[in-house]
Amino acid sequence: MKIGIIGAGAIGMLFGAYLADEKNDILFYVRKNNKTENLYIEKEPNVPERIVCNQVTKIEELYEVDLIIIAVKYHHLNQLKNELDLLPKSIPLLFVQNGLLHVPFADQLKQSTILIGSVLHGATKVNQYTVRHLGVGITTIGIHRGVWDEVDSLIHCSSNKFPIIFTTNIQVILFKKALLNCLINPLTTITQVENGVLIKNDSYRIILKNMYEELMGAFEDWRELLSWEEVVELCKNTEYNRSSMLTDYENGRLMEIDTIVGAVIDEAKKRNRVLSVLHTFYLMLKEMNKVGDHDY
Known part of the structure; x- marks a missing residue:
């Protein structure tokens, strides 16, 4: 082709x-x-x-x-x-x-x-x-x-x-990835660590698990579709990767906050659920955000 x-x-x-x-x-x-x-x-x-x-x-x-x-x-x-x-x-x-x-x-x-x-x-x-x-x-x-x-x-x-x-059913796959991105991208960006550190560091692992439980509480039908073990496995498989959000931040580029974190927060609101931890990260990331970027 x-x-x-x-x-x-x-x-x-x-x-x-x-x-x-x-x-x-x-x-x-x-x-x-x-x-x-x-x-x-x-x-x-x-x-x-x-x-x-x-x-x-x-x-x-x-x-x-x-x-x-x-x-x-x-x-x-x-x-x-x-x-x-x-x-x-x-x-x-x-x-x-x-x-x-x-x-x-x-x-x-x-x-x-x-x-x-x-x-x-x-x-x-x-x-x-x-x-x-x-x-x-x-x-x-x-x-x-x-x-x-x-x-x-x-x-x-x-x-x-x-x-x-x-x-x-690409919509299901998209939302699953958005949930995974919400778990990994904000935390790696705020702590400025590679993906694998989230499960190697005891404190970060606890925060990650708390975020997972918060998301599953809001999207209860997703617990069987996205297990905690799968989150851990993704961190292992990409352990040396710096998340796309962290990479953007380090290079002074506009971060994808609204389309990832903001969109999931809005979906939770439709269910009358508040994602307190994720919303706190969202506000922190908005303060960290930088403008620039001409990748293509």
Whole structure:
């Protein structure tokens, strides 16, 4: 397939690298000042491999692709709205943002087919042109709107280091990831530690467990769908990863607070539940937030 990727951040480059390994033709749509000679992935630390791809700076150069992956942060989506409106409506779009608020944004678009993905990999950018894969997770993809005859071709790109599965209930998967992000991202950002420290440090582990119990108290139907053991396992699998929120904070970028934490707090309000611990973290993060960021 010919696949366009909007956004050469950590997740965009991760998709580009592994999909290129499966002989797909990859086109990154980037800002002119972000274009570099080559892009690289470190599947092992300090062992860069060149990502086989091209970089383009005009949206028109994506008009003939089979799929476009939207890999920018949620708060960049509105900046892209006019360019996305120029795309042929027949080109499927796959959104892979954190949180929940990108789904209402996608609903505004004219595209016949919208796919949503939930990504659980650990990844970080070492520099402008290199991404490091820190932890293997699962990418779950579902169709939000329309139909796509090539979905099997995308699922067949799955590999041991980049597993891809299909679901018929992507909304459940999205909310599960939002809950996981609420557990890991705020605490790692405030304490400025890697994911694995949350379960190695006794105090942080207690806070994490208290947050889990608070969330399960508000969303009682989720206790069987998201166990405490699964939270611990995710921290282990991504133990050396610095969460996306922490990475944004350390690099002076706008953090994804509202689409992750704020959205879950709002969902709890709909159930007449108050998430006191999470709301405290939300207010702390709002004070820490910094403005900037031009990733794509």
